[in-house]
Amino acid sequence: MHDAPRHSLHRVLLIARRDYVATIRTKAFIIGLVVAPLLFGGGFLGIALMQSKPDIRERRIAIVDSTGLVAAAVIEAAQEKNAKELFEKVTHRQVRPHYVFETPPPAPDPKMQRLEFSERVRHERLYAFVEIGPGVLDGGTRTSSEAAGDKDTKRGPVSIYSNAGGFDEVSRWLSESINEGVRRVRLAQLGVDRSRLGDVLAGVAVDRFGLLSRDPKTGKIQEANKKNELAEFAVPFSLMLLLGMIVMVGSSPMLSAVTEDKANRLVEMLLGMATPLELMMGKVLGALGVSLTSSALYIVGGTLALEGMGMAGLVPFMVLPWFYIYLIAEVTFLCSLAAALGAGCSSPQEAQQLAIVLLAPVMIPYFLFTFVMQQPNGGISTALSLFPPFTPMLMLLRQAMPAGGVPAWQPWVGLVGILAFTSIMVVAASRIFRVAILAQGKAPKVADLVRWAVRG
């Protein structure tokens, strides 16, 4: 009369199949397939769109030069730079604002002059004004304020005043031109021929390469590959983004689905036929199937699109098996957790309040990705990527980066960690699920959940 393991597995698969079919037939799934990448990639698309429509209104800048020498050099450097960048090379479309300068003489009352310029900036008759202090040519120790008898030492030798907030692109651009102009004046004072200043100050192109290696079969030294910005940033980041997106799309509906089944009294009917563990695992497996389906669609679609653009070489095929291992592990543990939390809730509204718990293992790695990309093999990056809830996202990010190379042992240690963590989560979640799924009334406290997870 007792179930054979085969019958138990059959029940798990049956529940998984029902949930899988029910999910992929819904409009929400089809729409989600399209909307999720738009939501996740929307930010980048938005930036790209905004960059294609730059603000090219004229920028009028006033330069108050205490030295009487620097302003002209700064304007010359700025105009050369502006001329180079003003138009896009291929389309000849204007992509940068045109900079116009005026050079009023320093006034006896610098504060009054600053106020006057500030008002002009506020009324948009001026974009910004620059104050160049007298010490700018001798190492920059004397500030522009000191020169004006102003004791305020907060200012450096050159000050830019503007109404711009956040990332002030104009100030950054002006700083480069001011430094260029100051360097030119200094070099001229040192006797460098003015006609050779361009050569002296010209930058050199720096090419970045990976490492050379020796072919293990032939013994030949293999040349290093030139580093590719797209492959170095876009590919690892996109892969991590895709993993996070699929994990979230696959696991987040579980919370409300379990709560709804509970609220609709389906659960007791099902528990008369399947054990809580079978029911939970069936639901987790169903969600996993949904995640694998959407990931296959995205990966195949992405590969075909890159191939169409002649960039199939960017697809990190070597990392894809890890992508799927991490996907399976993360969806399993997050869905188990969602099932346990959903079982403890008595309404979908209550469940929504717990959704943040499920988002954390995906969202926190998103916040950490720039740090990890800057120092992929640093101690903190290594530790973070070996922390099981973050392993799928961060280890994948590190593995997908073409240069640097994650030490071979780390993905395996990460894998052991995430598998152990997932197993513990599944067992704990099934215990909570069993106790909580038929409980009615007020939601259990965290202490109750912990007690159920430990004792069952």
Next chain:
Amino acid sequence: MDAVQISNVTKTFGAVTAVDDLSLTVPEGSVYGFIGPNGSGKTTTLRMITSIFYPDRGDVRVFGKQMLGSRSELIGYLPEERGLYRKMAVQPMLEFYGELRSGRKVTAEVKSWLQKLDLAKWASQKVQTLSKGMSQKVQFIAAVVPAPKLLILDEPFSGLDPVSADAIQAAILELRRAGVTVILSTHDMQVAENMCDYICMIFRGKKVLDGTLASIQDRYGNDTIRVAAEGGMQFLDGLPDVERVRDLGQVQELRMALGCDPQQVLRMLMARTRVISFSIMKPSLHDIFVRIAGAEAGEAQHA
């Protein structure tokens, strides 16, 4: 062999003891009824038999075997709270439930039961389009497909119209004739009296009655008079040695005190009004239920 054997089972939820040292046996092939007020422990007991709940103490055996942590294809269970996948069509959903329990395809059995309960033409309709009565019949089919050896029904007639109730009652009795053991919990004493071979009353987690209807009634003796008299209730006040009068509308039920002489009651009654009928009988299950559960039973009747 007994279909179910429960030995000294206790189940608590926090500070509440839902089932307290309960022992009972359900003979194979019988219809066994659980009665008791709301919250007395009936549903908890049924859930322990199906292994949805585990007892804190004691032992539950079904056909001689412990059920902890497993499910059996031999047990069909209809919970009190009905749950169906509203967006699934009737037949695929019943096939899913049947296969989930038995591990095999049950298409033929589902079709047969849909015919039997007059639901064949609804087989391809979504559950959400069914009336409440039809949904309840569908739920019943989910419990009986494929043929269980033990059928556990928690309030199977709750909310059913008389036609649907008759159809399900007939189906239960047919299953019993086929050898299926049926355990049902009910608030309807008439159902328990009419259908059950054995009746068990649970009150505050403890068993307070267990046996056949006749054996239960025998414990109380012939202490009940059912009388129909002109003027009804107004002439029944103040009769000596009558503990309680229950108005059933056209007739009234009188409970006699211990040692009361029914002839004396009849004489006094005839002196007050014209008596149309007068019968001495054993107490009804309803009356026994009320005697034990008191105010809580009243609550149950209105639940």
